[in-house]
Amino acid sequence: MSCMHSPMSLMTHAVAIAGLTVGDPVERRPQPLSVELGPGIVDNIFDGIQRPLESIAKLTQDVYVPRGVDVPSLDHNKQWRFTPVSFREGDPISGGDIFGTVHENDILHSHKIMCPPNVFGTVVKVYGHGTDGHESFTLDDTVLEVRDDTTGTTHKLGLSHFWPVRKPRPVAEKLAGNVALQTGQRIIDALFPSVLGGTCAVPGAFGCGKTVISQALSKHSNSDAIVYVGCGERGNEMAEVLCDFPELTMTINGQEVPIMKRTTLVANTSNMPVAAREASIYTGITLAEYFRDQGSSYI
Structure with missing residues (x-):
């Protein structure tokens, strides 16, 4: 929704409007459609606007x-073991800097906690091991305080942050691909090789595989992470x-580990509104860009 001229508003909706009536209050949110980026993204199933489908099913007991x-979108009650790195009080910090790590699971051992791209300034306080003794935090807790030297305001950073899906996450430059993408399928690696950072398409009719x-x-x-977007599928x-995905496994250090430990599913079927299906594409891209910013390779 975007407000045009008071007291009029222009609304773009992705769900049925049967519940709207003349005279309903309209509240403008201070940000566009955004997704939450932080620990807990992997091993999760979202819809096109990052609603956690498994959590909703458990809460409502409904299909x-x-x-x-x-x-x-992410579990705000789970405790994450946070370890601060590099930064101390008084150090300058800017968007993309890594100020801590979190142990995600057996595959993603080190989930990097980054300063949001739109935050910069001076570190005021660092929480975690070696400072005030606290090591476990939820997504609602503050782990770093940054003072904006221009405005004087203090930003309280947590383990997660929000980012608009329509706004590409900034990069300094695009690196040329020089590492082969090993698919594990000899026919693809031999006849249709690709590189990490490249783009591939798999066209085909129904039931072709x-x-x-x-x-x-x-x-x-x-690859280090998988973001599977089912946009407009039946x-x-x-x-x-x-x-099928939760049942797939891979071998890590001699142990069978569920592939969902490095996978995020974004499900949006063909019976969903067009706006919702379109949003799912940008949601998947934003989630993948977050892994890219951590230095991980993703598909």
């Missing part, structure tokens, strides 16, 4: 998403993906 349900190839890359490729196809 449908009820109208008006409000669940945080496009999903099989995507699952094979998710299981055997040499409901039964997306249901198959949601059932």
Whole structure:
């Protein structure tokens, strides 16, 4: 929703408007559609606007998403073991700087906690091991305080931050691809090789095996993270993906580890509104850019 001229507003909606009536109050949010970026993204299933489908199903005990349900995208009650690195009080800091790490799971051992791209200034206080004795934090806790030297305001940074899906996360430059993407499929690696950082397309008709190839890359490729966006797929196809992916495993140090430990699923079927399906693409891109900023390779 975007306000044009008071007292008039222009609304763009992605759900049914049967509940709207003349005279309903309109509240303008201070930010566009944004996603929450932080620990807990992997091993999760979202819809196109980053609503956690598994959490909603457990809360409502229903197969449908009820109208008006409000669940945080990431788990704000889970404790994460935070270890501050590099920065001390008085050090300058800017967007993209890594000021701590969190142990995510057996595959993503070090989830890097970064300063949001739109924050810069001087470190005022650092929380965590070696300072005030606290090591475990939730996403609601403050782990770093930064003072903006221009405005004098203090930003309280946590383990997560929000970023608009329509705004690309800034980069200094685009590096040329020089590392091969190992898919684990000899026919692809031999005849259709690609590089990490490249772009690939798998066209085909119904039932030709496009999903099989995507699952094979998710299981055997040499990438660090997987963001699977099911945009406009038929409901039964997306249901198959949601059932199959949690059962896939990969071998890490001689142990079978669920592939969902490095995978994020964004599900948006063809019966969803066009605006919601379009948003799912940008949601998946933003999640993938977050992994890229950590120095991870992703598919």
